[in-house]
Amino acid sequence: EDQVTQSPExxxxxxxxxxxxxxxxxxxxxxxxxWYRQDPGKGPEFLFTLYSAGEEKEKERLKAxxxxxxxxxxxxxxxxxxxxxxLCALLSGSxxxxxxxxxxxxxxxx
Amino acid sequence: xxxxxxSPRHEVTEMGxxxxxxxxxxxxxxxxxWYRQTMMRGLELLIYFNNNVPIDDSGMPxxxxxxxxxxxxxxxxxxxxxxxxxxxxxxxxxxxxGGxxxxxxxxxxxxxxx
Numbered sequence: 001e002d003q004v005t006q007s008p009e010x011x012x013x014x015x016x017x018x019x020x021x022x023x024x025x026x027x028x029x030x031x032x033x034x035w036y037r038q039d040p041g042k043g044p045e046f047l048f049t050l051y052s053a054g055e056e057k058e059k060e061r062l063k064a065x066x067x068x069x070x071x072x073x074x075x076x077x078x079x080x081x082x083x084x085x086x087l088c089a090l091l092s093g094s095x096x097x098x099x100x101x102x103x104x105x106x107x108x109x110x
Numbered sequence: 111x112x113x114x115x116x117s118p119r120h121e122v123t124e125m126g127x128x129x130x131x132x133x134x135x136x137x138x139x140x141x142x143x144w145y146r147q148t149m150m151r152g153l154e155l156l157i158y159f160n161n162n163v164p165i166d167d168s169g170m171p172x173x174x175x176x177x178x179x180x181x182x183x184x185x186x187x188x189x190x191x192x193x194x195x196x197x198x199x200x201x202x203x204x205x206x207x208g209g210x211x212x213x214x215x216x217x218x219x220x221x222x223x224x
Contacts (some may be wrong), residue, residue, distance in 0.1 A: 042215075045215070087153070
């Protein structure tokens, strides 16, 4: 059975304090690992898709990386507007659709 | 593009009542998904449609839940009769194909069953 575990559950950072969020997974044949951002009262918003170990993608202050067992979302010099819940999800060869993790709630203090 | 549109944004009802949630996907998207989000269980896929046809409804919790997609621009999720444990945020999402690429989510319907 495909499993996705995100850590930490919550993270508080000062503005400018870089950190990383973790997404560990077990899967039978990874077809893709997705990162989404969710703001309060809104649906998840797509950030990145990673397809193979060693792949990296960047968008503004965010960089996602992928290994065979986990993915990291690195946040460099975060700003308060980066505060949100970050969800990872995986698509396996045996599943039709995404399996979501429980998310990391990020708070960036000014 | 207006994005995925869901209605209502909030629904408060009493146990035993019928609830209907509505969704308009992004024009040109062929796949539509209904998810439920709770603190305890996170985001769970309930059902998804491809070209208006239900493909996988294994996530539908029980017979009280039903979903339809009569055309490419409209879908409903119905709960009859509703129960307090159905209280959650229900999201609709669409994608260009059903191949697992990125999903576009609506803003959700916050359902409270008293």
